[in-house]
Amino acid sequence: MSFLDHINACNAWTRTDFLPWGLAGDILGWVRPAFAEQVVAASAPIDAPKTGGFTLDWLGPELRILSWHAANLDWDAREHAFARLCQQLQTQDSLPAPQGERYPVTPGRRDQARCSIDRAHAPFFGTRAFGQHLNGYVRGHDGLELWVARRAPDRRHYPNRLDNMVAGGLPHGADLRENLRKECFEEAGLSAEIADRALPVGAISYCRATRAGLKPDLMYCYDLELPAELTPVCTDGEVAAFERWPIEQVMQTVRESDEFKLNCNLVIIDFLIRHGQITPDDPDYFELVQRLRSPIP
Amino acid sequence: MSFLDHINACNAWTRTDFLPWGLAGDILGWVRPAFAEQVVAASAPIDAPKTGGFTLDWLGPELRILSWHAANLDWDAREHAFARLCQQLQTQDSLPAPQGERYPVTPGRRDQARCSIDRAHAPFFGTRAFGQHLNGYVRGHDGLELWVARRAPDRRHYPNRLDNMVAGGLPHGADLRENLRKECFEEAGLSAEIADRALPVGAISYCRATRAGLKPDLMYCYDLELPAELTPVCTDGEVAAFERWPIEQVMQTVRESDEFKLNCNLVIIDFLIRHGQITPDDPDYFELVQRLRSPIP
Numbered sequence: 001m002s003f004l005d006h007i008n009a010c011n012a013w014t015r016t017d018f019l020p021w022g023l024a025g026d027i028l029g030w031v032r033p034a035f036a037e038q039v040v041a042a043s044a045p046i047d048a049p050k051t052g053g054f055t056l057d058w059l060g061p062e063l064r065i066l067s068w069h070a071a072n073l074d075w076d077a078r079e080h081a082f083a084r085l086c087q088q089l090q091t092q093d094s095l096p097a098p099q100g101e102r103y104p105v106t107p108g109r110r111d112q113a114r115c116s117i118d119r120a121h122a123p124f125f126g127t128r129a130f131g132q133h134l135n136g137y138v139r140g141h142d143g144l145e146l147w148v149a150r151r152a153p154d155r156r157h158y159p160n161r162l163d164n165m166v167a168g169g170l171p172h173g174a175d176l177r178e179n180l181r182k183e184c185f186e187e188a189g190l191s192a193e194i195a196d197r198a199l200p201v202g203a204i205s206y207c208r209a210t211r212a213g214l215k216p217d218l219m220y221c222y223d224l225e226l227p228a229e230l231t232p233v234c235t236d237g238e239v240a241a242f243e244r245w246p247i248e249q250v251m252q253t254v255r256e257s258d259e260f261k262l263n264c265n266l267v268i269i270d271f272l273i274r275h276g277q278i279t280p281d282d283p284d285y286f287e288l289v290q291r292l293r294s295p296i297p
Numbered sequence: 298m299s300f301l302d303h304i305n306a307c308n309a310w311t312r313t314d315f316l317p318w319g320l321a322g323d324i325l326g327w328v329r330p331a332f333a334e335q336v337v338a339a340s341a342p343i344d345a346p347k348t349g350g351f352t353l354d355w356l357g358p359e360l361r362i363l364s365w366h367a368a369n370l371d372w373d374a375r376e377h378a379f380a381r382l383c384q385q386l387q388t389q390d391s392l393p394a395p396q397g398e399r400y401p402v403t404p405g406r407r408d409q410a411r412c413s414i415d416r417a418h419a420p421f422f423g424t425r426a427f428g429q430h431l432n433g434y435v436r437g438h439d440g441l442e443l444w445v446a447r448r449a450p451d452r453r454h455y456p457n458r459l460d461n462m463v464a465g466g467l468p469h470g471a472d473l474r475e476n477l478r479k480e481c482f483e484e485a486g487l488s489a490e491i492a493d494r495a496l497p498v499g500a501i502s503y504c505r506a507t508r509a510g511l512k513p514d515l516m517y518c519y520d521l522e523l524p525a526e527l528t529p530v531c532t533d534g535e536v537a538a539f540e541r542w543p544i545e546q547v548m549q550t551v552r553e554s555d556e557f558k559l560n561c562n563l564v565i566i567d568f569l570i571r572h573g574q575i576t577p578d579d580p581d582y583f584e585l586v587q588r589l590r591s592p593i594p
Binding site for chain 1: 406408473496497498499500502515517570571572573576577578580582583586587590592
């Protein structure tokens with residue numbers, strides 16, 4: 001186990017297992033071929049340009065793309081066509097039940113969304129997911145200490161595993177500052193005044209294949225220096241307990257175990273580099289710095 | 298002018314203008330085709346495997362590589378063969394006079410060097426150059442202030458332009474900490490005790506074509522928080538004056554001008570991101586974070 005192993009684990013996917021899908025020349029995501037065929041069948045491609053249907057087209061030998069014929073539709077019509085498609089795919093069990101949180105469907109930035117998608121459906125369509133991760137830390141007498149969250153045992157994803165103090169997805173259209181306040185309150189019981197002290201310090205990106213599909217993630221990273229007397233309290237049940245660890249213990253746990261939720265390792269590695277804990281004497285230093293921001297397909 | 302423009306300027310090169318050169322399957326650098334032919338002519342390729350000669354080989358249609366036949370030579374013999382070649386190229390004016398500082402010739406990390414090369418010759422062979430850049434800053438009453446260096450008017454490169462407080466190349470085999478001490482003393486008159494407070498905070502990379510050849514650079518970045526009463530003093534003539542600027546003035550100067558030496562812009566953009574001065578509300582945020590670490594060929 002090494003720092004690089006965690007980066008590799010977050011970047012495990014094979015391009016040939018997926019087809020791009022797009023709209024008017026822009027790639028919006030990546031789908032498994034079998035799912036692409038279900039999309040085409042479910043989207044009623046007759047008179048596709050008017051109804052926002054999908055077709056599977058050959059771009060070249062061995063190179064197919066799932067095309068969404070919605071370039072002539074306005075935002076509302078695209079939303080409507082895409083929602084109808086997802087509902088049909090749910091009905092036939094090709095998509096799970098929605099989570100009720102909307103994510104952007106975008107070829108690039110959050111503000112370039114072409115429509116929105118339910119969070120639970122995003123990996124099936126391999127759309128970019130944006131999020132915010134925050135490391136809460138204290139400058140103790142003996143050096144840095146990091147607040148670590150133990151996830152609740154009833155969580156669907158990664159029960160009992162370690163987590164960053166605050167971490168959450170960024171819904172479509174959400175304001176960065178307001179969403180961070182919301183997450184800081186829900187996950188750690190922090191006031192808006194404390195949350196607003198969080199410093200944006202960069203971003204990480206990675207792309208991973210899961211059973212559902214593809215997860216290209218872009219995460220904004222924040223540092224929040226906390227007073228020694230403050231203890232975070234979870235208000236939404238996601239976290240079972242908070243612990244304050246010396247930075248050396250955090251570093252060792254990340255380097256030598258799988259205790260942390262997969263992507264949290266990367267957020268902490270970035271923290272360790274920026275705070276001079278992982279030093280340029282580490283032979284993997286440059287590779288770590290570069291690969292924390294893997295190109296998103 | 299924008300932050301991204303500076304990153305683009307540091308990454309301006311065309312792959313087809315260069316040929317790779319390598320040793321036993323490893324790529325050590327990139328050379329212009331005309332220079333490659335001069336190397337072959339100067340290296341006396343007769344019985345190349347014994348003498349460490351060079352040949353130009355076809356890897357495929359339109360794909361040539363300059364091969365160094367030195368796999369069977371030990372370090373000393375490789376150094377000797379490469380030095381002899383460079384001397385011959387100097388004699389015929391294909392290389393400039395040496396600077397007397399040795400850089401590693403490596404397919405990857407500094408500690409994987411296959412031989413060494415004079416700093417002045419590195420761009421001609423397109424070998425990776427490693428360096429250290431340090432931002433000296435003060436936490437003032439009104440926010441962050443950055444020490445900015447004005448380069449001396451008699452400098453060969455970038456006279457009168459702005460620079461990071463301390464910046465220098467990393468010679469082959471140099472210890473990171475000791476080299477930083479040396480640069481901190483020469484360029485800013487800092488004691489070893491102050492220099493040792495510098496925090497390694499990451500790295501940037503970029504690759505640029507120049508008249509000489511190709512410059513793939515990997516720079517270790519350091520932050521050094523300084524007491525308000527300390528004023529840096531140049532001891533080696535590289536810097537004409539030091540000024541302490543409010544961070545907003547630094548940010549504006551980087552964003553809107555070419556006042557800073559080319560690569561210093563990138564080191565400062567990284568500083569601005571890590572210190573929450575460039576925020577995720579900047580539409581280019583992710584692209585900046587990613588492209589500050591451009592893949593090195």
